[in-house]
Amino acid sequence: MTAGEARRYIAYENAATLVRSYEPERVPGILQTRRYAEVVVSALFPRHSQAERSRFVDLRLARRQVLDRTSTPPRLDLIIGELTLRRQVGSSEVVREQIQSLLDITAEHPTVSLRVAPLRVAHPSVFGGPYVVMDLADPAENGVVYLETRGAPEFLHTDQAVDDYRNLHTELSAVVLTREDSQSLLSEILAAST
Secondary structure: OOHHHHHHHHHHHHHEEEEEEEEOOOOOHHHOOHHHHHHHHHHHOOOOOHHHHHHHHHHHHHHHHHHHOOOOOOEEEEEEEHHHHHOOOOOHHHHHHHHHHHHHHHHHOOOEEEEEEOOOOOOHHHOOOOEEEEEEOOOOOOOEEEEOOOOOOEEEOOHHHHHHHHHHHHHHHOOOOOHHHHHHHHHHHHHHOO
């Protein structure tokens, strides 16, 4: 991802009223702590300079400001795979800090819903990789789908693509843990890691 692509994503995110996403293997960028983001960015962009990786981390952290907007922050409907919570990203301390941050953010921001797709779920909607669907404030826009890849990311704008991913998210939402059960699982994993 280039800095320009990152800025494009952030512009869409800032214009969104609702963001739905599924991340099977890592915490969504908007919720990452600095140390977690540093590990992820280093793994995803090993050929970039340290200065470029630092800029990517700073961009990820700056994205969280949208949650503190006083006028209509976007609603986030985020689903992460259970593996995300159990994967050793950096040190155990980095993982504990990240899980505690997830608990804090969801407690402090009622517009953020974080749910977990448990390992036991084998529904077709959990396969196929991560996605982000953003409903935009402009009523003339149906929305945008973002697909992150190791190469260039994809932004899908067709009504069919946006509707297909919205439907996929609805299907996935029906088989994952509730918000409350997800919070309980986060707390259990955090307690077991100390």
